[in-house]
Amino acid sequence: MPILALAACHGRNDAGNAVPGDRDDHQPWGEIAVAERIRVTGTEPYWNAEVRDGLITYRTPERPAGDQATVTRFAGRGGVSFSGTLGGHEFTLAIGPGPCSDGMSDRHYPYNALLKIGGEVRKGCGWSDRRPAKEVMGNGATRSATQSAAESGIVETYGAMGTGEPDPASPTP
Template sequence: MSPPAFAAPAALAALVSLAACSGDEGDAISRDTQPFSGIAENETIEVTGTEPFWGMTIDQAEGVAAYSTPENIEGTRFAVERFAGNNGLGFTGALDSGEGVTVTITPGECSDGMSDRTYPFTATAEVGERDLRGCAFTDAQGFTGPQAP
């Protein structure tokens, strides 16, 4: 008994589909899978944000951060864990109040909109229910512009 007439075209279509999925290394889309290395593990990161005003100092060598606001200028210190993704760093921790903190630092020119400074990194933070945006620099990769705006 011979196979049905549609079997050969269907089998050919299946083989073409599989060949397209497996692809050749030269045909594959190249993706960088290396962890972000633009900020060394021993650099201290300074984050600053406006509306509302907030700041954070992340001491990677110690594994701690200090979150500050105008109401708490000294800041609240808490332990953080570092994660290097493909295009930036993430830090997670929790304040003494139990509020979770997640901070993401990514490369990209940033302006705080209030000074004439330009920062080398952008920052987003989630502190409890608050979503915050800001700019960041490190002790090795500073901002450009006036020292005291």
């Protein structure tokens, strides 16, 4: 799966046999608009990021305020990716369509995410302003998770996404 996600954004197959969708359609994937905010979260190890306005804010438990970097966006046929340099390491965050579960909550996300930072690859799930995560209720029904990162659970212990300030309703890390 991780290789496929990156291949969808950056891959090259000279024969065109493994290219997703209609091989004659050369339009980039447009499900996530250029100006749209994208959020991703991953576990083992825990990390989260927000991409908006040409910047990524990347957080880990060790760096709850996060690190910020400028990103270059690439829209391929099977997804979108963002790349740049973060903390002295090159990174690529690839996001593609498909149901995703973080394995730790009852949330279901519309996108799969793959982060390659330095030599490390991390899997995650993503959502955007137009395609929020869905929370599965006890009866199997779903509801949209709120747009607020703190309320949607991405930063319960690290503060509200984008503010760097602790969430007073969350336990201290």
